[in-house]
Amino acid sequence: MRHGSSRNKIRYAVVGLGHIAQAAVLPAFKSASNSELFALVSGDLEKLQVVGKQYSTEHLYCYKDYGRVLSNVDAVYLALPNHLHREYAVRAAAAGVHVLCEKPMAVSEEECRAMINGAEQNDIKLMIAYRLHFEAGNLEAIELANSGRLGDLRFFTSEFAQQIAEENVRVSETAEHGGGSIYDMGVYCINAARYLFRSEPVEVFATAARNNSDDRFLRVEEMATVTMRFPENRLATFTCSFGAAHVSRYSLFGTKGMLQADPAYGYATPIEHQVTIGNNVKRKKFPKRDQFAAE
Secondary structure, eight states: OTTOOTTOOEEEEEEOOSHHIIIIIHHHGGGOTTEEEEEEEOSOHHHHHHHHHHTTOOEEEOGGGHHHHHTSOSEEEEOSOGGGHHHHHHHHHHTTOEEEEESSOOSSHHHHHHHHHHHHHHTOOEEEEOGGGGOHHHHHHHHHHHHTTTOSEEEEEEEEEEEOOTTOHHHHSOGGGTOSHIIIIIHHHHHHHHHHHTSOOSEEEEEEEOOTTOGGGSSSOSEEEEEEEEGGGEEEEEEEESEEEEEEEEEEEESSEEEEESSOSOSSSOEEEEEEETTEEEEEEEOOOOHHHHO
16 A cells, blocks of 8 residues: 555545535545545535545645545545546656546547556556445346356347436537446447356447437437347347437347346446246345445
8 A cells, every 4th residue: 555544545536626525525434444534626616625525534635636536545536527537646656656447438549548557557556436336136147147047148229318417528528528327328238248157249330319399409419229249149139318218118029038138237226136937037126335435
């Protein structure tokens, strides 16, 4: 540990104080036995004071003081707009500070590779904060998919949608800056297919659409549908949308049975599974838990 505390915990700075940081990341520290919240970083000084008081944190910094932050912590949790992930991750790596970065990793392959290279060159840990990595429902779905009980896995489908507010940064930022439904919601569908098939897609097709009369979608697509071809001639198809009724589900089909997860991707409600093999149907609910503390 580069900057050990008196309790031998990893000292984190949370960089960015938007919704996900305040609603989920910061509260998770009370359940993270090996970590402590040491510093907060934001461009909004009023918000910085309010949140700092809420979490009894005296180490408050604006973005221009990021270099000072890095000299006092072991790790950073990046909860910044997507197009800033690369810059702040690479700077942390150069300072020898570990990086836990919100999804998506970055807005291009080039930026992702720069982050990986920075981590490797400076011997620091870089992890993408995909909160479902350690979710019990996901782990059980992976075990089922690989057990052979569903037979030979053939295809995966998923729908993930919500009605987004017009002022939300996910639609106010352009796609080049990481706005849009693929960067925000599509990553869950992509990751679900990858960890259930235990492989990477070899071919991808996609199309997007928008309601031209809806001002929310002047900068980004309203929705996108993606088809991915995986090894062993398996297919995964999903649609993600910022302009439809709420849905969060996926289905995995094999030659002997199927798994349906509905809801599948949330953190505020339980995850539910239905497994059908022949005439046998089993349902299971996984209680809501702190997915962020496990990261």
